[in-house]
Amino acid sequence: MRISVKDMADRHVAANQKHWSHDRLTTVGASEIFLCARRTAYAKAETPPDADHEDRYGARVRGDLIENHFWEPAIRGQKPEGVQFLFAGREQKTLVDGYLSATSDGLLVGVAPDALAHHGIPDLGSDVLVVECKSIDPRVSLKEAKSEHSGQTQVQMGLIRACTPYRPNFALISYADASFLDTITEFAVAFDPTVYSAAKARAGKIMLAEDPAELPPEGKIAGGGECKHCAFHRRCQGSLVASIPKESIPIGDNAMASLKALVEQHEAADATAEAAGKRREEIREQVRVLLRDLGTRKVAGDGFSISWFPVKGRKSLDRKAAERAGIDLSPFDREGDPTERLTITLN
Ligand code: SF4
Structure with a gap:
């Protein structure tokens, strides 16, 4: 019998x-709310994933392992005396406000007002602080909290304010480097x-x-x-293609003016992008x-890094050579899914 640890x-x-x-189908969670709206709606409608979609669990399991076996025990065991650690680990709570929900990583209660003075925040304005656990691929350069994580944290703070007696004004997002857990980068986020309310x-x-x-295909936009990484990529693409009108018909003056204005804006955006x-x-x-003058291909500076290296050419199939050799590859041709093209030209 085959033995495979991976299996x-x-x-x-x-x-x-x-x-x-x-029931996570009845609300949009804090980690989903700032993803592509259409993707989240497909998931909430229990839409079957694309047949060829592979659900990669690695990052999710990594996050759970770090949170449950490193982050949460570290805070619980080492928090300052008199500080409580709520809604974390086994006491995690899912808070719900309308169609929005969040399962918080944790809330510290009884912290000093200057707990984040080292982040430039002299006074928290309360004695509570939301703490958020993240792990991050070491190749990612982190200058600030990722926007989706800031948004998620705003939702955590908002839900704690809406559903509990606590009023956090700030959160601390901590990113543990997935390779070297002793490298932890922290960012403070103020409640907005x-x-x-937009979430x-x-x-x-x-x-x-x-x-x-x-809903707009925000991922594509x-x-x-x-x-x-979207499980509904083919479905989304298919609905876009299916929505293309079959006819080409005359349109009214107002519609014509609206389209002309959009074409001009498109032209201006193109020019900016080109510049x-x-x-x-x-x-x-x-x-x-x-780099050439300095004679180096790699630089690691304060908050930046540069590397310059040759990349091997990609291997590709020489169809013409195969045909010359009498090999018919057509039985292996595969037609891709239909896609769409929108051409906009300003004459
Ligand atoms: S394929 Fe892209 S645009 Fe479409 S639902 Fe998925 S993430 Fe959104």
């Missing part, structure tokens, strides 16, 4: 899924009620959408990075010249 680990994770007392409204919009496809792209390349060339 056993996969089965172990599948058989030991986290169980939530709260406008972010919380609440957004949760309602997502939960009340009749069809996820009526943001450049497609999120789409690479920014050119400037970026000029700067990159200056960096290359400087």
Whole structure:
């Protein structure tokens, strides 16, 4: 019988899924609220994932391991005397406000007002502090808290304010380096009620959408990075293609004026992007010249790093050579999913 630790680990994770007392299909969680709205709506509607989607559990399990076996015991065991650590570990609570929910990592109660003075915050304005556990790939450069984590933390603070007697004004996000757990980077986040109310409204919009496809494809709009990990990529793409009108018909003056205004804005955005792209390349060339002059390919500075190295060419199949050799590759051709193209030109 084949022995594979990877197989056993996969089965172990599948058989030991986290169980939530709260029905997560009825609300949008703090970790989901700032993801692509359409993606979250597909998930809430229990839409089956794309057939070829692979659910990578690695980052999720890594986060749980670090939180449960390192972060939470460290805080619980070492918090200053007189400070309580609530809503953490086994006492984690899911708080719900309308369609928005969050399971907090932890709340410190009884902290000194100057607990975050080393982050430039002389007075917390209360004796409570939200603490948020994150782990991070060491290749990621962290100059500030990631925007999705800041947003998630705002939701945590807002829900604690809305559902408990505590009024946190600040949170501390700690990022543990996934390779070297003793490297922990911390950022303080101040509560912003406008972010919380925007998140609440957004949760309602997502939960009340009749069809996820009526929500904007925010992942695609943001450049497609999120789409690479989205379980509904094919479905989303298919609905976009299916929504293309079949006909080409005359339109009225108002619609024509609206489209013309959008085309002009598109042209202006294109020009800005082109200028920014050119400037970026000029700067990159200056960096290359400087490295060449200095005779180094790697620099690690204060808050930045640069490396310059050759990359091997990609291997590709020479179809023409195969044909010349009498090999017919057409039985192995695969047609991709239909996609869409929008061409905008200003004459
Ligand atoms: S494929 Fe991209 S745009 Fe579509 S639902 Fe997924 S993340 Fe959103």
